[in-house]
Amino acid sequence: xxxxxxxxxxxxxxxxxxxxxxxxxxxxxxxxxxxxxxxxxxxxxxxxxxxxxxxxxxxxxxxxxxxxxxxxxxxxxxxxxxxxxxxxxxxxxxxxxxxxxxxxxxxxxxxxxxxxxxxxxxxxxxxxxxxxxxxxxxxxxxxxxxxxxxxxxxxxxxxxxxxxxxxxxxxxxxxxxxxxxxxxxxxxxxxxxxxxxxxxxxxxxxxxxxxxxxxxxxxxxxxxxxxxxxxxxxxxxxxxxxxxxxxxxxxxxxxxxxxxxxxxxxxxxxxxxxxxxxxxxxxxxxxxxxxxxxxxxxxxxxxxxxxxxxxxxxxxxxxxxxxxxxxxxxxxxxxxxxxxxxxxxxxxxxxxxxxxxxxxxxxxxxxxxxxxxxxxxxxxxxxxxxxxxxxxxxxxxxxxxxxxxxxxxxxxxxxxxxxxxxxxxxxxxxxxxxxxxxxxxxxxxxxxxxxxxxxxxxxxxxxxxxxxxxxxxxxxxxxxxxxx
Amino acid sequence: xxxxxxxxxxxxxxxxxxxxxxxxxxxxxxxxxxxxxxxxxxxxxxxxxxxxxxxxxxxxxxxxxxxxxxxxxxxxxxxxxxxxxxxxxxxxxxxxxxxxxxxxxxxxxxxxxxxxxxxxxxxxxxxxxxxxxxxxxxxxxxxxxxxxxxxxxxxxxxxxxxxxxxxxxxxxxxxxxxxxxxxxxxxxxxxxxxxxxxxxxxxxxxxxxxxxxxxxxxxxxxxxxxxxxxxxxxxxxxxxxxxxxxxxxxxxxxxxxxxxxxxxxxxxxxxxxxxxxxxxxxxxxxxxxxxxxxxxxxxxxxxxxxxxxxxxxxxxxxxxxxxxxxxxxxxxxxxxxxxxxxxxxxxx
Numbered sequence: 012x013x014x015x016x017x018x019x020x021x022x023x024x025x026x027x028x029x030x031x032x033x034x035x036x037x038x039x040x041x042x043x044x045x046x047x048x049x050x051x052x053x054x055x056x057x058x059x060x061x062x063x064x065x066x067x068x069x070x071x072x073x074x075x076x077x078x079x080x081x082x083x084x085x086x087x088x089x090x091x092x093x094x095x096x097x098x099x100x101x102x103x104x105x106x107x108x109x110x111x112x113x114x115x116x117x118x119x120x121x122x123x124x125x126x127x128x129x130x131x132x133x134x135x136x137x138x139x140x141x142x143x144x145x146x147x148x149x150x151x152x153x154x155x156x157x158x159x160x161x162x163x164x165x166x167x168x169x170x171x172x173x174x175x176x177x178x179x180x181x182x183x184x185x186x187x188x189x190x191x192x193x194x195x196x197x198x199x200x201x202x203x204x205x206x207x208x209x210x211x212x213x214x215x216x217x218x219x220x221x222x223x224x225x226x227x228x229x230x231x232x233x234x235x236x237x238x239x240x241x242x243x244x245x246x247x248x249x250x251x252x253x254x255x256x257x258x259x260x261x262x263x264x265x266x267x268x269x270x271x272x273x274x275x276x277x278x279x280x281x282x283x284x285x286x287x288x289x290x291x292x293x294x295x296x297x298x299x300x301x302x303x304x305x306x307x308x309x310x311x312x313x314x315x316x317x318x319x320x321x322x323x324x325x326x327x328x329x330x331x332x333x334x335x336x337x338x339x340x341x342x343x344x345x346x347x348x349x350x351x352x353x354x355x356x357x358x359x360x361x362x363x364x365x366x367x368x369x370x371x372x373x374x375x376x377x378x379x380x381x382x383x384x385x386x387x388x389x390x391x392x393x394x395x396x397x398x399x400x401x402x403x404x405x406x407x408x409x410x411x412x413x414x415x416x417x418x419x420x421x422x423x424x425x426x427x428x429x430x431x432x433x434x435x436x437x438x439x440x441x442x443x444x445x446x447x448x449x450x451x452x453x454x455x456x457x458x459x460x461x462x463x464x465x466x467x468x469x470x471x472x473x474x475x476x477x478x479x480x481x482x483x484x485x486x487x488x489x490x491x492x493x494x495x
Numbered sequence: 496x497x498x499x500x501x502x503x504x505x506x507x508x509x510x511x512x513x514x515x516x517x518x519x520x521x522x523x524x525x526x527x528x529x530x531x532x533x534x535x536x537x538x539x540x541x542x543x544x545x546x547x548x549x550x551x552x553x554x555x556x557x558x559x560x561x562x563x564x565x566x567x568x569x570x571x572x573x574x575x576x577x578x579x580x581x582x583x584x585x586x587x588x589x590x591x592x593x594x595x596x597x598x599x600x601x602x603x604x605x606x607x608x609x610x611x612x613x614x615x616x617x618x619x620x621x622x623x624x625x626x627x628x629x630x631x632x633x634x635x636x637x638x639x640x641x642x643x644x645x646x647x648x649x650x651x652x653x654x655x656x657x658x659x660x661x662x663x664x665x666x667x668x669x670x671x672x673x674x675x676x677x678x679x680x681x682x683x684x685x686x687x688x689x690x691x692x693x694x695x696x697x698x699x700x701x702x703x704x705x706x707x708x709x710x711x712x713x714x715x716x717x718x719x720x721x722x723x724x725x726x727x728x729x730x731x732x733x734x735x736x737x738x739x740x741x742x743x744x745x746x747x748x749x750x751x752x753x754x755x756x757x758x759x760x761x762x763x764x765x766x767x768x769x770x771x772x773x774x775x776x777x778x779x780x781x782x783x784x785x786x787x788x789x790x791x792x793x794x795x796x797x798x799x800x801x802x803x804x805x806x807x808x809x810x811x812x813x814x815x816x817x818x819x820x821x822x823x824x825x826x827x828x829x830x831x832x833x834x835x836x837x838x839x840x841x842x843x
Contacts, residue, residue, distance in 0.1 A: 306719075330721055338719070347713045347720075350705075357702075358709055359720045364702050407720065 013037055014059075014164055014195055019068030021054055028054040030219040032068070036164070038193040041186065043206040043227065046216035047238055047292060047451045052199045055216070056166050059197070060092035061085035072164065091157030092166040097149040099141050106137040109156050127155045131185040147178030154185075164195040171205060183209050202291070203231045203490050235486030239453045257318070258282045258445035259303060259334075259414050264312035267298030273469045276302075276312070280414070280445045285437070287460030287477065288449040289489055295469035296449035297339075297418065303447055304336035304416040305329030317413050333413035333444075337420060341400045346392045352379065352403055353388035359407040378406040383431065398428040405435060412439060417448040421455060433459055453482050453489075465489055506772070506818035513818070514811045523801050532808065535796030536789035544677030548750065549788035551683040552577070552742035556766035557773070557780045558690045559738025563614075563628075564775050565698060566731035567711030572617045572632020573739045574763025575639035576610040580740025582643055583609025584747045585754040588665040589651065595668045599682070602669060603744045610740015611733045613639060618732035622725050628732075636763075644756040651754065661755035671749040680749045690738055695777035707731055739763065765791075768816040774823065787812055 016034040020027065028051045036042055046052045057063040059070055064080030071077070078084040085092075099108045110120035121137045128135045133151045141149060150170060157165065165186075171179050186196050186209065200206055206213060207228040215223040215237040223237045257279045264276040273295040280286055288296050301307040302314070305326050313322045316332045338344035346355065353375040357366055372388040379386065382402045386395050392403055401424060408415070415436070421429035436446060437459070450456050456463055457477055465473040465488040473488045480488075515525035536546045556573055563570035584606035591598045613635055620631035648657040671680035698704035709717040710727045718724050746758055769787055773779035794808025 326718060327721070327723075336719060343713075344715050345719060347709045347716045349712045350709060354705060354708075355720070358705055358717075358722065361702060361705075366700055366702060366705065368700070 013073060015069075015071040016055075016059070017069045017071060019055070019058060019065045019070065021051075021058055021063065021065050027219050029058065029065070032216075032221055034214055034221070036195045036197070038163075038195060039190045040195045040212065041190050041198070041210045042196065043198045043200065043210035043213040044216060045200070045203070045206060045213055045234060045238055050216040050238075051219040052216055053168055054219075056092060056168050056197065056199055059085070059164075060090055060166055062092075086160060086162070089161065089163035090166065091160065091162035091164070092168065093150060093154055093157070093170055094168060097146065097153045099149050099153055101140075101142040103141055104137070105135050105139050105141055105144070105152055108141050108152060109137075109159070111156075113160065123159050124155065127159045131155070131158075131188060132181065133185065145178070147174045147182070150174070150182070154182075158189070158194075163193070164197065165189070166197045166199070168199045170198075171200070171202065179205075203234050206234070207231070231490035232483060232487040235490050236483060239451075239482070239486060256282055258284070258316065258443070259447075260313075260315045261303065262313050264302060264314065265310040266302040266307055267295070267469075271295065271298055271469075273298045273302065273466075276471060278464070278471070280447060282413075282443040282445055283440045285440065285446040285459055285461045286448070286464060287456035287462075288447065288464045288466055289453065289456050289485060290449075290466035291489060292451065294466045296466055298469070299466065300336070300416050300418050300447065300449055303414070304334050306336060330409075333409070333411055335408050335412050335415050337401075337404050337408075337415070337417040339418035339422065341397065341404060342393060345404050346400060348393040349391060351389045351391055352384065352386055355392060355403060355407060360409075382406045382435070397422075398424040401432060402428075405432060411442065412444045415439065415444055415446045417446070419450055420448050421450070421452070429455070453485055457482065457485065506815060506822045509818040509822075510811065510815035513814050517807070517810065517814075521803060521807070523797075523803055528797060528801060528803070528807075531796040531800055532790060532793035534793070536793030540675075541677060542792065544674070544679035546785070546789050546792045547684065548677075548679050549792050550785045551680075551687045551749070552746050553762050553766055553769065553788055554687050554781060554784040555690055555742040555745065556739045556763055557769040557784050558687075558694045558777065559610075559735040559742075560766050560770045561694055561698070561773075561775055561777055561780060562707065562738075563731045563735035564770055565704070565711050566707040566728060567714075568621070568728065568731055568735075569627075569629050570614070570617065570632055570732070570735050571629045571764075571767060572613065572635050573735065573766055574759050574761070575632065575636030576613040576736040576739035577743040577746070577759040577763050578636070578639040578643050579613035579736075580606035580610035580743030581747045581754060581758040582639070582646065582743075583612075583740065584744035585646075585651070585662070585665070588669040588747065589662075593668070595670075595672070598669050599671065599748060602748055603686075603741060606740045606742075606744020606747070607737045608740065610743060611737035613740070614732040614734075614736015615729065617736070618729045621732075622728055640756070640759075643754065643758060647754055647756050659756050661751070661753045664753045665747075669748055670752055671745070678750065680745075683745045683749050686741065686745070690741070691777055691781050694734075694738075698777065703727075703730065739766075765812065768812060771823075772816055772819045774819075 014036040016032055019029055019032045021029040032055055044052045044055065054063065058065045061077065061080060061082040061084055069076045072088040072090065075088065077088045077090065106117060106120045106124050109124045110117065115123065124135060124137050133155060135148065135152055135155065141152065144152065170182065174182065190196055198206065198210055210227050213225055213227050214221055217238065259280045261276050261278040265274045267273055271293060276299060288299065290296055298307065302309055305321065305324065308323050313320060315321060316329070316334055319332060321328055321332060342348055350358070353372050356375045356378060357371045361371065375388040379388065382405060384399050384402045384406070386399055392400060395403065421432055424432070440446070457480060460477045463475050463477050463480055463485065464471050518525040518528050535542060537543055556577055560570060560573055584602040587598065587602040587605040591601050616635055617628050617631045620626040621628045644659065647662055648659060651662045653663045671682045673680050698707065706722045706727045709720070709722050710724050714724050742762065743758065747754060751758060765787060769780060769784045773783045790808045790811055794805045797803040797807055798805045
């Protein structure tokens with residue numbers, strides 16, 4: 012039994028999520044797929060498991076091409092996928108979940124469930140109600156079910172996100188044992204230490220392409236430099252125009268929950284300072300940015316903007332103090348899909364109760380020219396490209412800001428748009444606007460930040476002037492190697 | 496624009512086709528039956544007046560619904576809001592002294608307030624209690640309906656008899672003045688025109704209208720852009736409930752002249768269908784509500800002349816809306832596919 016992925020391509024609209032992917036696995040392989048958010052890992056796994064259908068190329072199990080786009084066909088061919096959230100029916104008992112989709116009767120299912128779990132050291136009671144299980148145990152149940160169906164390739168997409176350390180060790184031990192019996196394991200993660208610990212080979216993806224393959228273990232800094240694009244040498248930049256007074260201060264802040272949350276954050280951003288936040292996806296960047304901009308409540312600690320305490324105040328107060336947020340999900344959190352550019356501008360900046368639409372269109376045409384948006388005043392924003400949507404969001408920002416918070420400000424943008432947007436942003440520093448942004452593009456962070464914060468597991472583990480860092484050092488920090 | 500017009504001409508054609516089939520199955524000549532409905536609705540002055548009289552409350556409630564629908568609120572409680580308005584208007588009709596010039600504005604205002612109160616309650620349930628407005632509206636509708644029944648057979652019953660056929664008729668000073676010897680009231684007609692034009696203007700030309708659309712489409716983004724989302728939702732409920740309540744007041748003062756338990760008579764639900772078919776556009780609400788009123792009034796002829804039950808008219812309305820909703824769903828799918836492709840491009 013072997014797996015061969017031959018020149019598989021998958022497009023979403025004009026985006027190429029998987030570009031001519033080639034991958035080969037031998038029986039017993041423990042193979043990792045690494046890559047940043049949006050690299051195309053999950054898309055590839057879904058293609059193999061049949062929940063998505065490729066536009067070109069073949070997925071071949073043991074010499075037989077799997078009919079694309081059918082999870083049932085993939086399962087028949089011996090491919091099973093463990094989703095991020097276990098796909099089980101909570102009100103069912105374990106054995107009922109176990110026999111879902113099979114022809115086994117309850118007695119048979121009970122027997123098989125016992126045998127299969129004992130074999131790999133899981134303790135799953137056949138009659139227990141699945142709702143009473145922890146996430147890790149639910150995952151074990153689903154894994155046992157797939158194995159009992161005779162799968163030869165197990166795909167795990169971020170399987171450890173809900174697990175305790177002990178559950179993780181248990182899972183890894185089981186996977187190692189199964190691999191010795193010939194099971195192929197495809198392990199998707201962005202946790203480098205786990206990949207190093209479990210897997211023997213790795214494929215690194217970036218922007219839909221395979222950019223490297225190597226054997227494991229490897230130093231984490233090497234893996235990071237494969238995952239991220241090489242940064243150009245940092246350019247010399249104008250010193251910041253700051254009087255040293257703080258635009259925003261966080262002290263002892265906890266916000267958000269669980270893996271995505273932040274804890275014990277102390278941070279002061281000076282007027283005119285640009286701070287770039289780097290870290291592996293899901294290390295708490297989202298919660299930090301949203302806490303800074305008043306989008307989510309603080310569970311602990313204080314927050315002050317321009318010296319004024321705004322801890323857990325309304326969003327309106329933050330706006331009044333000149334705090335703005337540009338979210339990563341532009342169409343989901345920033346713009347209103349059915350509204351036109353002119354309507355957005357009127358909504359954000361208009362003051363009169365009666366709207367003079369001719370006037371509003373004229374003004375928005377001026378914004379469109381200034382920000383070089385490819386669209387018309389009456390163009391609905393959902394018809395714009397990502398870059399132009401970001402330009403619309405920028406055009407909506409109030410002229411005077413104390414703090415601008417941004418998530419992935421240039422994600423999905425071409426180089427020219429990204430440079431243009433950053434020039435507009437940096438202009439604001441002269442008026443003392445502080446900028447805090449998170450990005451998965453190390454080049455962007457090193458180029459535009461004055462100071463770089465590295466977050467890991469909801470904490471700031473390093474804070475360095477950008478001029479003291481190069482891409483390699485930053486990569487090492489991101490991998491959590493220097494975590495103290 | 497062509498697409499907007501197609502969005503109700505296509506379902507209309509489909510619905511007429513299905514209706515024709517139904518009529519054939521029922522053993523009636525379809526063309527003759529449709530002709531009879533038309534004749535019943537517009538055949539002479541009295542019938543035209545009856546159709547317009549039916550148009551007034553339906554159009555009024557539908558105008559209010561457009562406001563809530565624009566804010567993304569499925570205000571199914573409109574039936575209850577009509578009843579609440581009718582109860583409030585009845586309370587004024589029973590007790591307020593004075594001539595028509597005083598008591599009629601007063602009772603209509605009471606109707607507005609009664610309906611607005613009921614809408615506001617649905618708003619509180621939605622904003623504070625996180626109860627979906629569909630369930631809140633249905634629950635509040637039951638309360639209003641039961642309260643109306645209680646009043647009719649309880650405190651407000653006729654002297655000596657408690658009957659669900661209604662209260663004692665209110666004194667004539669509380670009746671809306673009519674045109675000639677028809678049942679049509681110029682007061683109601685004028686108010687309907689004002690309401691339709693007013694809602695259209697408000698949605699298209701004011702900041703409030705823009706905010707409604709923003710909150711209805713994406714509340715998270717609207718908040719980020721500085722829209723007070725909850726306040727906007729409350730105002731939408733107040734508008735929707737207020738106009739529905741006015742419809743209730745007009746039903747009491749212009750048609751029934753008393754409170755009956757079935758005062759709303761399903762007009763609220765019919766108004767939902769009108770707004771669905773009009774795809775949320777006020778300009779289309781007026782003709783579609785008139786068309787629905789005509790079918791309701793005209794289908795009584797089916798019974799008289801073809802011995803078919805007049806509820807066939809309701810079947811036509813229902814089929815029409817199903818066809819419209821299907822067509823809208825089909826169009827939305829096409830838009831969604833385009834949008835998904837665009838956002839996949841934007842987010843990766």
